[in-house]
Amino acid sequence: MEKDQHALAIKKQSPLLPVGTASALPPQLAARIELYPENRRRPVNKTLFQNEYFQLTYNTRGHSLDISSRGDIVYSAIPYDTARNYVQRAAIQYLLHPKEAREYIESHKATLEKYLGLSILQVTNQKVDKDSIEVRQAYQAIFQNPLFEIQILGRLLQHDETGPLSANLAGKFLFSENVKTGIAEYLAEYLNFVIQLTQFFPVMTDGRGIQLLETEQSAQLLLDNGLSFESDIKPALDLLPQEVNQRIAGSLVASDQLMPLRSKPLLRSEYGKELAEVRKNYVAHSVHPDELGQYFENVHSTENANLVNVVSDIHAREGELPITNTNFNILAGDVSDSRVTNQEIRGIYVIGGHELIDVLPDSSDQEEAQWDKWQAFFKYEWFKELRENPAESWYLLPVGNHPFYEVVTAELATRFPKMNVLNNRSLVQEGIRYIGLTIPVALVQRKKEQQRFILETLQELLGEDQDIPTVIVSHAPLFNELSMLSPDSEAYNKDYNCSEPEIEKLFEEYNILGAIHGHHHIPASSRRFKKTTFAGKQLFVVCSIYSRINTGLDLMSVINPD
Helix, strand or coil, X not given: XXXXXXXXXXXXXXXXXXXXCCCCCCHHHHHHHHHCHHHHHCCCEEEEEXXXXXXXXXXXXXXXXXXXXXXXXXXXXXXXXXXXXXXXXXXXXXXXXXXXXXXXXXHCHHHHHHHHHHHHHHHHCXXXXXXXXXXXXXXXXXXXXXXXXXXXXXXXXXXXXXXXXXXXXXXXXXXXXXXXXXXXXXXXXXXXXXXXXXHHCCEEECCCXXXXXXXXXXXXXXXXXXXXXXXXXXXXXXXXXXXXXXXXXXXXXXXXCCCCCCCCCCEHHHHHHHHHHHHHCCCCCCCCHHHHHHHCCCCCCCECCCCEEEEECCCECCCCCCCECCCEEEECCCCECCCCCCCCCCEEECCCHHHHHHCCCCCCXXXXXHHHHHXXXXXXXXXXXXXXXXXXXXXXXXXXXXXXXXXXXXXXXXXXXXXXXXXXXXEEECCEEEEECCXXXXXXXXXXXXHHHHHHHHHHHHCCCCCCXXXXXXXXXXXXXXXXXXXXXXXXXXXXXXXXXXXXXXHHHXXXXXXXXXXXXXXXXXXXXXXXXXXXXXXXXXXXXXXXXXXXXXXXHHHCCX
């Protein structure tokens, strides 16, 4: 049971890579560009396949494929419902692994009982016990409708990755309320589209990413992670409502004669005014996940056996690390928010922004002896802000070669005695050189200064050995070219590119394999690594953000995928 749950969690953490920049569309898909007249006026996003509600597009700049909704279909009537990607990924996992999906939900029974009790409270204004008949009936209802069961799986995957949910729980967890949201109808149409797409074209999707199946080998490697023509989905299809099953079957033989569903999805053309009014009058009543985590049991193992375990942004708030790995760890910053100490974990550690606060004395009396080592920095405005208003201090911080970071390093070394704190230092482990750069934040407005620091530090640490395999680790990414952050993200800044030619030259001359960073809280399930081209060669980029379902990525699986 535990193994199956863990396997499902791992499948969620190993999403598909995008179409590589060197990849060309196969003739079967390339020929479809001419079928859609709108492609003549679209220089970038070309339609390859579509139905009434969804479409497959090809981005000619990024050489990537994307599935998106079209027309005016609405995913959810719940205001600010952020779970669409999780629900879509749950739908794919349900098709591929219905038994494991059910077990994953059942393993969260205690969590669901809390959510159901809170949901009933929201609807009836009455508190009920987890053993009450109301909670038992609501729990059983989850398994009586597969489209609702898929949604619950998606909500739990979101819960495990981003923390407890609190807003609009009734619409998410009570079947009687969920039927009003339109999500089930959206899911039925989504399943119909992706099954039809993957049966007719050489692509695979995990519910978020989509990738070409260029070879039989790539298809086999991704078989467990995504839906393709190779997938055995009959057991799951047999569980779906009959009308949904029949509609999918019809779409595979006669796409112009589809059986309509009794319940149509919500359409903006029909309900747009009402939906806008609900959103306008919505009063936010969510609670930050950090405040609720203590009330929910973690059903996942905190241990992993990764040989080189990469994880960042743990933000441990209970005085101890929520992960255990007895091998070699790479902690890419923002590890602790509660003065964590750990005598056993070993590996390397780079400094993030939250370390700068976490190492400071907890006493407000700056005359005490514990503040003596920090006295030299009291004169700086950034240090005052760091103590009094950290959020306003980040972009005032000195670049990474400031003496302040040496004091931070010494303090971290006492708390983690078996970790090597790489404050602009290097370490060779098992034939690989790791270079740790202190980049707590991305100093976009002072990019020139920061990149000068990066260049000079790399020149010193790389030295004369151009052949040793090298990995560069920092908390914030070095620059956009070696970042996992999507250009579509609100946090993305196009000016944070590499504008120092000498840095690129170093990457050309030395055997640098890739870069590891944290900082941007990119959900691990959306991708933990990618391959990219920089300085004329292919490099990996890793960003492995901690969550209950991601205690780390094994770097060896990226360096030696075979």
